Amino acid sequence: MERSGTVDKALRVLSVLHQARAPLSLAELSRALSIPKPTTHRLLASLLEASLVEQQSDARYALGVGLVRLGLGALALEPVVRASQVELERAAHELGETFFLVKARGGRLVVLSKVEGTGMLRVAPDVGSEVPVEVTASGRLYMAFAPELLAGNPGASRVSATAVKRARSRGYDVNEAEWLPGLSVVAAPILSNGELLGCVTCAGPAVRLTGPRLKTAILAARGVAERVSRSLQGR
Numbered sequence: 001m002e003r004s005g006t007v008d009k010a011l012r013v014l015s016v017l018h019q020a021r022a023p024l025s026l027a028e029l030s031r032a033l034s035i036p037k038p039t040t041h042r043l044l045a046s047l048l049e050a051s052l053v054e055q056q057s058d059a060r061y062a063l064g065v066g067l068v069r070l071g072l073g074a075l076a077l078e079p080v081v082r083a084s085q086v087e088l089e090r091a092a093h094e095l096g097e098t099f100f101l102v103k104a105r106g107g108r109l110v111v112l113s114k115v116e117g118t119g120m121l122r123v124a125p126d127v128g129s130e131v132p133v134e135v136t137a138s139g140r141l142y143m144a145f146a147p148e149l150l151a152g153n154p155g156a157s158r159v160s161a162t163a164v165k166r167a168r169s170r171g172y173d174v175n176e177a178e179w180l181p182g183l184s185v186v187a188a189p190i191l192s193n194g195e196l197l198g199c200v201t202c203a204g205p206a207v208r209l210t211g212p213r214l215k216t217a218i219l220a221a222r223g224v225a226e227r228v229s230r231s232l233q234g235r
Contacts, residue, residue, distance in 0.1 A: 009035065010043050014052065014063065023060035078103070080190060080197045081112050083231045087224045088115045088200070095202065095220050097209070102131050102138040102187070103198035104149040109138055117204070134158035137173035137187035138199040144168035145189055146196040172222055174214070177206045184209040186217045188225035192232050200225040 016032045017024060024032070030040045044061060047053035051066030080103060088099040092115040100114035109131040125131060133139035133155035142150055143159045144167045150156045167173040175185040184206040187199045202209075202217045209217055 006043075009033070009039070010047060013040070013043050013047060014067070017053065017061065017063050023056055023058075023062040025060050029061060078112060079232060080228065084190070084198070084200065084224070084228045085113060085115075087227050088113060091115075091202070091220050091224050092117045095217065097202050097204040097217060099200065099202050099221075099224065100125070100127075101198055102201055104142055104146065104196075107150055107152045109133060109136070109142065109150070112198070132179060135175065135178040137167070137175040137185050138201060140164055140167040140173045141187055141189045141199050142196065145191065149196070172218055174218070182206050184214070186214070186221045188218075188221040190225045190228050190232075192229050197229075197232065200228065 012033055013029065016029060020032075026037055026040060026044070029044070030037045033040060044053055044055075047064070048055060051064045054062050054064040056062060081101065084101050088101065092099045095117065097117040098115065099117070101112045102109050103112050104110075105112075111125045111127050111129045111131060114125075114127050131138055133142065133150055133153050135155075139150075139155065140159055140163050143156060143164045147156065163173075172186065172188045175187070177183060179185070182205055183203055185201050185203045186209070187201045189199055190197045200221050202221045204213075204217065
């Protein structure tokens with residue numbers, strides 16, 4: 001397949017700005033991209049026109065609001081996102097923990113929605129973040145109910161068959177500090193007519209999400225998943 005060099009470079013500009021987590025000057029972008037300043041400036045001009053990049057008062061560049069519009073537009077096309085948003089918000093408010101929605105996209109697990117709990121758990125992944133298959137509850141549920149959606153994902157082969165069987169038999173799974181230090185995550189599958197449409201997850205500090213509270217989180221995640229499933233089936 002023929003690739004467009006200009007498009008590739010523009011995408012690299014956006015990637016560098018995203019990874020920097022802070023505005024960058026023209027010179028900093030040029031160095032990071034290893035391309036001349038005039039070329040970088042022309043790329044930025046096109047991205048500025050589309051609002052994909054913004055130039056701040058100090059002449060530094062940052063990601064633009066156009067990306068937000070594109071991202072929200074893409075998410076709006078996902079029925080499971082629309083159906084789950086209110087339920088995630090209600091659960092986060094009632095339990096005080098962070099709830100998010102994970103779905104397989106292009107062989108990867110991606111966070112499509114997130115609602116912070118009252119504890120403001122900042123270590124939980126952001127919307128758009130990739131979730132590793134081999135060390136997460138969502139990964140094991142996908143391997144249990146829809147492994148074909150993770151075909152080609154290198155983490156899929158590292159999930160133990162025993163863990164997958166356990167996740168399928170009990171209808172949920174728990175990740176206790178396996179992925180991020182100090183973070184426990186409960187995941188429940190959203191199943192519609194036997195098809196896995198995503199995972200509802202509840203995340204909280206491992207020291208807090210234990211014992212009776214862990215059981216409450218499991219019930220909450222499963223309840224949200226079941227209600228979303230019924231909504232998607234028109235019930």
